[in-house]
Amino acid sequence: MNDQQADRIGADPSLLLVDDDELFVTRLARAMEKRGFRPRTALSVADAIALIGQQPPAYAVIDLRLEDGSGLDVVETLRAAREDARIIVLTGYGAIATAVAAVKMGATDYLAKPADANDVMAALLASGETLPPPPESPMSADRVRWEHIQRVYEQCDRNVSETARRLHMHRRTLQRILAKRGPR
Structure with missing residues (x-):
């Protein structure tokens, strides 16, 4: 220090x-x-x-x-x-x-x-009047979306239909997203 x-x-x-x-x-x-x-x-x-x-x-x-x-x-x-x-x-x-x-x-x-x-x-x-600088490598928007979908999926006990209903998505679209690896 x-x-x-x-x-x-x-x-x-x-x-x-x-x-x-x-x-x-x-x-x-x-x-x-x-x-x-x-x-x-x-x-x-x-x-x-x-x-x-x-x-x-x-x-x-x-x-x-x-x-x-x-x-x-x-x-x-x-x-x-x-x-x-x-x-x-x-x-x-x-x-x-x-x-x-x-x-x-x-x-x-x-x-x-x-x-x-x-x-x-x-x-x-950080002082009250200035914001801290942005992170060096923030998560991409695609990654944030994927993380949110994964969180809701886990909270719905890995039930695809319930997750799709809560996210207002078509079930098949959600299944395709869940089948892929998460973006970086």
Whole structure:
């Protein structure tokens, strides 16, 4: 960590990382530690709320969908415990409605997965009047569409007819999409 990073982070480098993907949260914690933060990790809403109760962090990166509930509950708890916290909501299922809900609950920014440590740091340290730079290699529109279809398909217990109905697609069109490999 250089002096410029330390100045941008400030006097309190405490960071809470909340994600139910243990491998992802461990890697992100290591990467953020190298960048000057003091990370603590939680794999569930309950663990995160307990950590906030012990010591509310100055920064937080919270996954929207967790095994035991919504990351928005963690955002709300942290915002109540520490008004000046910078909170980033991170999710693999980006949608305007959830972005609006996250910001209304007190999130500072909203990032879609896959986001690397540089994206997260840029979002955490961005000033209110400037937007962080765009990611170096964002997902293509085709990939985002494919990911959304896959998510709905899994939520419908891999039922093609139900998925097609919910996505307002013809069943055969959906079957052709599902038979192909995902775009890069």
